[in-house]
Amino acid sequence: MKLNYFIRAFISLVILSISTQAMAGPMFRRLVRDYNIGKYEDQSFCYFNGAGELKGNNPQTKIRLASVTKLYTTYWALSTLGPNHQYETRFYIKDDQMHIVGANDPIFDDKKVFYLLSQFNEKGLKKLKKITFDKNLMVFPNKKNASENNSHTTKDYIRFLKTYFNTKTWSDSYYDEYLRLRRLAPQNHDEVELIEKPKFEAKKIELSENAPFDLDASDVTVYSIKSAPLYKYLKFLNIVSNNYIPEKIFDQLSKDENFNEFFERALGFPAEKIQLYTGSGLMTYDENDMRFDNFSTCEITITMIRELKKLIEANGLYIHDVVGVPGSDGGTFRRRRFSIPELTNAFVAKTGTLYHTVALSGMLATKIGLRYFGIFNQTEEIWSARKLQDEIIIQLFKDFQGPVKFPYRKQGFWPVEGPLETVREGSSEPVVAAEVM
Numbered sequence: 001m002k003l004n005y006f007i008r009a010f011i012s013l014v015i016l017s018i019s020t021q022a023m024a025g026p027m028f029r030r031l032v033r034d035y036n037i038g039k040y041e042d043q044s045f046c047y048f049n050g051a052g053e054l055k056g057n058n059p060q061t062k063i064r065l066a067s068v069t070k071l072y073t074t075y076w077a078l079s080t081l082g083p084n085h086q087y088e089t090r091f092y093i094k095d096d097q098m099h100i101v102g103a104n105d106p107i108f109d110d111k112k113v114f115y116l117l118s119q120f121n122e123k124g125l126k127k128l129k130k131i132t133f134d135k136n137l138m139v140f141p142n143k144k145n146a147s148e149n150n151s152h153t154t155k156d157y158i159r160f161l162k163t164y165f166n167t168k169t170w171s172d173s174y175y176d177e178y179l180r181l182r183r184l185a186p187q188n189h190d191e192v193e194l195i196e197k198p199k200f201e202a203k204k205i206e207l208s209e210n211a212p213f214d215l216d217a218s219d220v221t222v223y224s225i226k227s228a229p230l231y232k233y234l235k236f237l238n239i240v241s242n243n244y245i246p247e248k249i250f251d252q253l254s255k256d257e258n259f260n261e262f263f264e265r266a267l268g269f270p271a272e273k274i275q276l277y278t279g280s281g282l283m284t285y286d287e288n289d290m291r292f293d294n295f296s297t298c299e300i301t302i303t304m305i306r307e308l309k310k311l312i313e314a315n316g317l318y319i320h321d322v323v324g325v326p327g328s329d330g331g332t333f334r335r336r337r338f339s340i341p342e343l344t345n346a347f348v349a350k351t352g353t354l355y356h357t358v359a360l361s362g363m364l365a366t367k368i369g370l371r372y373f374g375i376f377n378q379t380e381e382i383w384s385a386r387k388l389q390d391e392i393i394i395q396l397f398k399d400f401q402g403p404v405k406f407p408y409r410k411q412g413f414w415p416v417e418g419p420l421e422t423v424r425e426g427s428s429e430p431v432v433a434a435e436v437m
Contacts, residue, residue: 023399028057035384037377046298047373054299063376065294066352068359069281073246074234074322075308076253076262083231083315091223092215096129099211102137105227106248107415110141113164114178117198119420127201132208154207165202188412221426226417231322236413238350239324239331243280250279269300281352301361302372320408323348328410337390346403358385366400
């Protein structure tokens, strides 16, 4: 009886293995032809089966990563900085002057600065003669909507800060945006509240690498604002596919270590198999206007995602804490056919679309286990490639006996961890305006 049971189980596994290969692989090849995607040799689809074996079509073909790059940046950041890393910006105040010491925080936007204004007002601070800041403060009001790697100059930062810290100059639409974010704040963070109408005036704002006073003096008051943990930043950028944030993180990481050395050490693949020019997946150009794209292979990509899952779980989190969940998180998944109730909360994925490239990679939770997958189409037929990928995802779930949903609910996001903290109270109180009209 036991022997018959094991024989039946073995036969079932063999049939399942055959059917999976018979459905997924040939289907991919057929759809490439039917949808006129392009040369079959330029297309790549791969996954790991239950035995951890690499399966698929052209899994080691060199492919452009597009925004799937963001998962590589995510893995590198988590490995190097840790998921709970926070960017701490400090504010040193003496009399009627404030010096800001930045932390290369890639999300210093409307939400953060509006909250800071509210917090300063609650502490009685409404007017300063001069504000200075160092080179590590990056201000980008439109960060949340960035589709490009926007670069700003010191003049831009000064202009942004002058608008923020002079509420009398706010237009009606600017104040309406403040009120909108004020309403949203409690929905996204339990500890974040903004006052109804902030008031602030700063007569002069400028960059200054040298603080205008001794920061360690006893008469200097010090405040601190900490960012949300890094893993929440990464989750946000992966959902909306923001380009500005991963570029700044990539630049920060690159100062201490070459990405080739890191990925070769972490994943065990030769350095020449992978090349990242940017942290977002955007292409770059040299002085001769020659284009360069991030590239890797499908095999390396799904290997990296498997390691990403191990890394994040070793830190007490789940892969859906850093990667988008189709059906729940919205973002770039909104109009994809796989964003259906039956598959909601059954996989994590990152999309990627760039000229000549449509990519999708992630992890499926199925009834016979987790399956890491990647689909990379190098084509100008964007919509056809997306249709192909959607059909492959649905078929993979069928091949692996259906989805298994994990407990997940979309989380709100706010780029601060909590209120403005008082690090040190100066022996002399900062100058406080009686009223700023």
